[in-house]
Amino acid sequence: MTPDGGIRAQGVRRSFGPVHAVADVDLVATPGRVTALIGPNGSGKTTLLLMLAGLLAPDAGSIRIGGADPVTQNYVARSRTGWMPDVFGTWDSLTAREVLTTVAAAYRMDAAAGRSRASELLELVHLSELADQPAHVLSRGQKQRLGLARALVHDPDVLLLDEPASGLDPRSRVDLRVLVRRLAAEGKTILVSSHVLTELDEMADDAVFISGGRTVATRSVADVDRPREWRLTGLDPVALASWLDENGPGYRKEVDGPGVLVDLTGDAAAAALLRSAIEAGIDVSSLAPAGGVLEQAYLALEEERR
Numbered sequence: 001m002t003p004d005g006g007i008r009a010q011g012v013r014r015s016f017g018p019v020h021a022v023a024d025v026d027l028v029a030t031p032g033r034v035t036a037l038i039g040p041n042g043s044g045k046t047t048l049l050l051m052l053a054g055l056l057a058p059d060a061g062s063i064r065i066g067g068a069d070p071v072t073q074n075y076v077a078r079s080r081t082g083w084m085p086d087v088f089g090t091w092d093s094l095t096a097r098e099v100l101t102t103v104a105a106a107y108r109m110d111a112a113a114g115r116s117r118a119s120e121l122l123e124l125v126h127l128s129e130l131a132d133q134p135a136h137v138l139s140r141g142q143k144q145r146l147g148l149a150r151a152l153v154h155d156p157d158v159l160l161l162d163e164p165a166s167g168l169d170p171r172s173r174v175d176l177r178v179l180v181r182r183l184a185a186e187g188k189t190i191l192v193s194s195h196v197l198t199e200l201d202e203m204a205d206d207a208v209f210i211s212g213g214r215t216v217a218t219r220s221v222a223d224v225d226r227p228r229e230w231r232l233t234g235l236d237p238v239a240l241a242s243w244l245d246e247n248g249p250g251y252r253k254e255v256d257g258p259g260v261l262v263d264l265t266g267d268a269a270a271a272a273l274l275r276s277a278i279e280a281g282i283d284v285s286s287l288a289p290a291g292g293v294l295e296q297a298y299l300a301l302e303e304e305r306r
């Protein structure tokens, strides 16, 4: 890996007519780490990823992929980049294996190397049994997995994954998470966008939050404040509520759930609350953070911006 490996984007902009899809994005994604790209619908994530992948030119700003500029050194940058779009269009008349060997040929791999890489990747994404079926018979989730294999054909240093888990069943989501962590451990730079923030909690090391086409915050997941909101449930909800009224912190009844939500400053405050509830004879059945770390960070940022 070159010393300036990974992804660096500074002051990146791109408009479509009057729509400023990406208005000012700064982003760094480091080799060996998984960086989450988080933002509401229409905040510019896909537009940004397309520019990083060298498929769309920015109007302004600078982008480096492993030190290469996707605008002026498009081939070098693209040969270092694996791109998995949110919706994977396949060439429907080709088989899953042919999709991968065709991509390998486009990356100038010789035919034997391309065939062996295709078999290896089909196994990795559990599609070996469907390898010789036309790609159009694949389900949405299977197409997603083929899309991931396609992004990996040329063993890129940088992976750009746009909503990679959408359409995947629970087993495939776990497999994806394990694979992404393994690729990061091998030293690859991985940038992943997803709306499912609880999933990113277990996958990402860093997070870049964008809103309205601008970077609004950058965090290391380890440094994000622990969740403040906890869900508390008891065997007797009435007894629990009256004990909280007299002794506990303020709380809100859950609209759709069985418990109450309390704001706590961290693990020690949660342990203290649990101890005093049990000492008072309240049958507590569960106490746990009400949402993931990234979800709460995202909601707090949204709140700040109102």
Ligand SMILES: Nc1ncnc2c1ncn2[C@@H]1O[C@H](COP(=O)(O)OP(=O)(O)OP(=O)(O)O)[C@@H](O)[C@H]1O
Pocket (backbone or CB within 6 Å): 016, 019, 020, 021, 022, 039, 040, 041, 042, 043, 044, 045, 046, 047, 048
């Ligand atoms: N080719 C295009 N032409 C015109 N407007 C576009 C084009 N591509 C994106 N936009 C607009 O740019 C904005 C950002 O879109 P983008 O797809 O990048 O957002 P996103 O964060 O990926 O959204 P989502 O989370 O819903 O996938 C949106 O307002 C979108 O309508």
